[in-house]
Amino acid sequence: MDERITLSHGGGGRATNRLVNELFWPAFDNALLAQGNDQAIMGVPQGRIAMTTDSFVVKPLVFPGGDIGSLAVYGTVNDLAMGGAQPFCLAAAFIMEEGLAMATLRDVVASMAQAARRCGVPIVTGDTKVVEHGKGDGLFITTTGLGLVPQDVQLDAGNCRPGDAIILSGSIGDHGMAILAQREHLGFETTLRSDSAPLHELVAVMLRAAPTLRCLRDPTRGGLAATLNELAHASCVGMHIQEQAIPVHEAVRSACELLGLEAVHVANEGKLVAICPPQEAEGLLAAMRAHPLGSQAAWIGTVVEDSACWVSMATTLGGERLIDWLSGEQLPRIC
Amino acid sequence: MDERITLSHGGGGRATNRLVNELFWPAFDNALLAQGNDQAIMGVPQGRIAMTTDSFVVKPLVFPGGDIGSLAVYGTVNDLAMGGAQPFCLAAAFIMEEGLAMATLRDVVASMAQAARRCGVPIVTGDTKVVEHGKGDGLFITTTGLGLVPQDVQLDAGNCRPGDAIILSGSIGDHGMAILAQREHLGFETTLRSDSAPLHELVAVMLRAAPTLRCLRDPTRGGLAATLNELAHASCVGMHIQEQAIPVHEAVRSACELLGLEAVHVANEGKLVAICPPQEAEGLLAAMRAHPLGSQAAWIGTVVEDSACWVSMATTLGGERLIDWLSGEQLPRIC
Numbered sequence: 095m096d097e098r099i100t101l102s103h104g105g106g107g108r109a110t111n112r113l114v115n116e117l118f119w120p121a122f123d124n125a126l127l128a129q130g131n132d133q134a135i136m137g138v139p140q141g142r143i144a145m146t147t148d149s150f151v152v153k154p155l156v157f158p159g160g161d162i163g164s165l166a167v168y169g170t171v172n173d174l175a176m177g178g179a180q181p182f183c184l185a186a187a188f189i190m191e192e193g194l195a196m197a198t199l200r201d202v203v204a205s206m207a208q209a210a211r212r213c214g215v216p217i218v219t220g221d222t223k224v225v226e227h228g229k230g231d232g233l234f235i236t237t238t239g240l241g242l243v244p245q246d247v248q249l250d251a252g253n254c255r256p257g258d259a260i261i262l263s264g265s266i267g268d269h270g271m272a273i274l275a276q277r278e279h280l281g282f283e284t285t286l287r288s289d290s291a292p293l294h295e296l297v298a299v300m301l302r303a304a305p306t307l308r309c310l311r312d313p314t315r316g317g318l319a320a321t322l323n324e325l326a327h328a329s330c331v332g333m334h335i336q337e338q339a340i341p342v343h344e345a346v347r348s349a350c351e352l353l354g355l356e357a358v359h360v361a362n363e364g365k366l367v368a369i370c371p372p373q374e375a376e377g378l379l380a381a382m383r384a385h386p387l388g389s390q391a392a393w394i395g396t397v398v399e400d401s402a403c404w405v406s407m408a409t410t411l412g413g414e415r416l417i418d419w420l421s422g423e424q425l426p427r428i429c
Numbered sequence: 430m431d432e433r434i435t436l437s438h439g440g441g442g443r444a445t446n447r448l449v450n451e452l453f454w455p456a457f458d459n460a461l462l463a464q465g466n467d468q469a470i471m472g473v474p475q476g477r478i479a480m481t482t483d484s485f486v487v488k489p490l491v492f493p494g495g496d497i498g499s500l501a502v503y504g505t506v507n508d509l510a511m512g513g514a515q516p517f518c519l520a521a522a523f524i525m526e527e528g529l530a531m532a533t534l535r536d537v538v539a540s541m542a543q544a545a546r547r548c549g550v551p552i553v554t555g556d557t558k559v560v561e562h563g564k565g566d567g568l569f570i571t572t573t574g575l576g577l578v579p580q581d582v583q584l585d586a587g588n589c590r591p592g593d594a595i596i597l598s599g600s601i602g603d604h605g606m607a608i609l610a611q612r613e614h615l616g617f618e619t620t621l622r623s624d625s626a627p628l629h630e631l632v633a634v635m636l637r638a639a640p641t642l643r644c645l646r647d648p649t650r651g652g653l654a655a656t657l658n659e660l661a662h663a664s665c666v667g668m669h670i671q672e673q674a675i676p677v678h679e680a681v682r683s684a685c686e687l688l689g690l691e692a693v694h695v696a697n698e699g700k701l702v703a704i705c706p707p708q709e710a711e712g713l714l715a716a717m718r719a720h721p722l723g724s725q726a727a728w729i730g731t732v733v734e735d736s737a738c739w740v741s742m743a744t745t746l747g748g749e750r751l752i753d754w755l756s757g758e759q760l761p762r763i764c
Contacts (some may be wrong), residue, residue, distance in 0.1 A: 101761045102756075104650075104761065104762075105650060105651065105654055105755060105761065106649065106650025106651030106652075106655050106755075107650075107651045107694075107754040107755035107756060107758070108753075108754040108755065108756050109756070110650070110651070111754065124539055126509070126554050127697075129585070129645075130587075130663055131511070131584075132481055132511050132512070132584055132646065133479040133480060133481035133508050133509040133511065133512040133514065133574075133576070133633075134479065134481070134511055134645070135477050135478070135479045135512055135514070136477060136478060136480070137476070137477050137577055138473055138476070138477070138478050139475060140473070140474060140475035141472070141473070142470050142471060142472050142473070143470070143473050144468040144469065144470045145468060145469050145471070145518065145520055145553060145554055145573075146467055146468035146520070146554055147520035147522045147556050147557045147571070147573055148522060148556045149520070149522040149523070149556050149571060150558075151524060151525050151558045159704070173467040173468050173519060174468055176465070176466070176468065177468040177470055178468050179468065179470070183479055184478065185481070185482035185573050186482070186572075187482045187483060187484040187571045189484050189486060189524070189569055189571075190483070200636060215736055216677060218480060219480055220480055220482060221482050221483045221484050221571075223484045223485075223486045223569075223762075224568075224761070225486050225566060225761075225762060226566075226761065226762075227564065228563065229563070229566040230564065230565060230566070231560060231564040233458065234524055234560075234569070236482070236484060236522045236524075236556075236571035236573075238480075238482055238520050238522075238571075238573035239468075240480065241468070243470055244508075244674075247647055248468065250464070251465055252465075266724055274683060309466075311467065312467070314440045314441065314742065315439075315441025315442075316440065316441030316443070316445070317441075318439050322444055326628075328465055353644060358706070361441075372586050417441075418488050419442040419443040419446065420440060420441075420442035420443065421437070421444070422441060425440070426436045426439065426440065426479075426559070426560075426561065427439075427560060427561075429694075
């Protein structure tokens with residue numbers, strides 16, 4: 095096969111055909127993809143499905159703790175899981191820049207296939223496009239997921255009630271800082287690793303432990319700050335959190351200080367925020383801590399009455415301050 | 430709102446939030462999107478669903494007869510329709526280049542919303558990302574569609590049998606030539622128009638007229654030649670077509686001659702190829718011709734026995750030649 099992606103790989107002719115048949119199909123190998131039509135057709139049980147889509151434009155394509163391929167699977171699986179859905183299938187669309195090394199593409203596709211197998215979710219249909227050199231940036235992947243929502247699950251950002259517990263599944267800022275350190279050669283490369291991971295099994299455990307869970311969100315772009323603000327606005331409540339309850343790895347803390355960033359604004363890819371009635375919080379925490387992806391789970395704050403929907407934080411220094419959305423862009427192309 | 434897209438529109442913070450709330454949501458306006466979670470949750474009837482995904486990277490963003498927004502809807506609706514599915518919902522992911530004019534984005538989104546309404550299919554979830562100036566090309570859109578497949582429909586590229594009729598729904602080459610003429614300023618701009626259109630209603634009519642239809646394909650990238658070769662290989666048969674039976678607009682024919690292209694290799698966005706048992710062909714043609722998008726439908730050839738899976742054409746000059754896939758790329762970024 096060619097050493098680099100050329101425009102002819104996107105033409106729909108013989109080269110596209112070879113690329114699909116020799117690289118994508120063997121890696122993603124499953125019966126639905128092998129139907130070989132322009133669409134995958136599958137039976138679904140009656141009930142509710144969840145659908146989510148995300149374009150991944152992360153730079154660099156490979157980073158400590160992950161790569162664009164596994165990130166594209168886990169990110170989409172997580173968006174399904176945040177609705178309480180178990181992943182059912184994925185679609186993947188690739189926009190490749192002319193000149194992309196075939197070896198890089200092969201590695202990313204292999205990683206993607208492995209991530210999909212880890213989640214037990216087949217990649218059932220896809221698309222490949224090529225843009226001219228200088229009109230893309232190596233590789234963008236758009237992943238769309240379908241999930242099945244159990245009958246009794248009703249998670250919604252608008253469900254938060256004053257008095258509810260705010261639970262965080264683990265340390266924050268790992269993904270964003272790993273990317274940034276790698277990209278800017280900050281010298282933290284050895285200690286910072288992305289937390290990219292699939293959360294659907296943790297969520298399944300949580301739904302059993304706390305049947306009246308209000309909602310789940312994964313604090314990706316915009317970090318914990320954006321997630322809490324979104325939930326506060328969706329539910330017309332305030333959120334009050336304790337800085338000292340929030341797990342932050344030492345290397346992330348140091349990198350944040352160096353760069354003048356706050357960990358609450360830095361992206362995560364393997365963490366979630368859960369809101370639940372206070373009487374269910376301890377049981378939920380215990381269940382989460384028994385799962386490898388929730389071992390550092392912490393009760394970080396409380397939903398409060400506040401028609402202005404502010405998010406505030408008691409700092410480790412004893413102060414109190416508002417936690418707003420970032421107004422500009424500090425960390426482009428983090429996912 | 431800002432006049433141009435900036436990196437902060439992709440940061441997941443306040444600017445992203447405003448863009449989504451003020452531009453995308455009002456345009457796509459529907460109850461599932463308004464759930465405002467990271468995934469849309471909907472009830473589905475028991476049965477089979479079709480899923481398809483496509484990235485659209487067409488250049489220019491607006492062209493005679495369409496734009497990237499309506500193309501992204503119709504292209505995905507058509508990939509569902511080719512499986513016999515009626516469109517159920519869409520997801521849309523936008524990769525925007527820093528500097529994209531907000532007015533252009535607004536027009537494309539409005540066109541996309543109108544196209545979705547025309548098809549009766551809601552855009553239920555989405556994503557927006559921004560890449561730096563020079564790392565994209567204005568706008569790429571990835572659309573993923575779900576459709577419902579009627580119980581008795583069994584369309585498959587592997588179903589073609591020797592003796593089957595090859596039916597084409599109308600003229601070929603219109604989309605590819607409209608794009609190319611616009612891009613290269615060929616001077617055909619006034620007469621060439623893309624055929625971009627949604628085919629699901631035509632397909633519904635066809636399924637009623639020919640219940641034993643073997644398969645459907647829309648000859649997009651790679652044109653009629655690629656589609657017939659794909660079907661031939663999937664079914665291990667040959668295809669024999671008559672050049673003079675294939676409708677080609679005069680302006681497309683002239684542009685092809687000027688550029689040294691063949692109409693069978695040029696992309697279409699509102700046409701389909703149907704394979705059906707010969708005894709159903711006349712009834713199918715009559716039904717297609719009664720629909721505005723099938724008024725020029727033609728019986729262009731026959732499936733033949735051929736273990737080498739060749740596609741051949743009797744030319745208007747009385748010759749016979751093989752119709753192969755394009756080996757290189759003559760028409761980049763046509764969709």
